Amino acid sequence: MSHTARLAELGVELPEVAAPVAAYVPAVRSGQWVYTSGQLPFVAGSLAATGKVGADVSPEEAKAHARTCALNALAAVDALVGLDSVVRVVKLVGFVASAEGFTGQPAVINGASELLGEVFGEAGRHARSAVGVAELPLGAPVELELVVEIGE
Known part of the structure; x- marks a missing residue:
């Protein structure tokens, strides 16, 4: 089953590619790799939430925002090379704007990792970092970057 068909089976639609908020492009291909820029939880052109996880944003809300970030990353990949060209x-890399003492970054970024597993199956299992940071662009609670391998 194609990745596009799997998304449809899951009832998930890719959003429009989020417009860059500075001087960069959403994704770049280099050989068989696609690297996305940091993706924020934009929904229909607006940031879905602001604040720090563990204070202003609950870990459960942040997990949902991480899933949104992953959808935005997949949209950037799809626009550049087509989602069905992804082989792995x-x-x-996930960044979580964390309140002092918050250490649940891995559970937050699971929102993105779980989506990737649902869409790509075994090919969606990936290496990962989940990093707590003091601030993210525009006050976003979560940001992520994705690296995928594409077929030739």
Whole structure:
């Protein structure tokens, strides 16, 4: 089954590619790799939430925002090379704007990792980092980057 068909089976639609908020492009291909820029939880052109996880945003809400970030990353990949050209998700780097003492970054970024597993199956299992940070662009609670391998 194609990745596009799997998304449809899951009842998930890719959003429009989020417009860059600075001087960069949403994704770049280099050989067989596609690297996305940091993706924020934009929904229909607006940031879905702001604040720090563990204070202003609950871990459960942040997990849902991480899933939104992953959908935005997949949209960037799809626009550049087509989602069905992906043969493997290689690496996910997730950043969580964390309140002092919050240490649940891995559970938050699971929102993205679980989506990738649902869409790509075994090829969606990836290396990952989940990093707590003081601030993210525009006050977003979550940001992520994705690296995928594409077929030739």
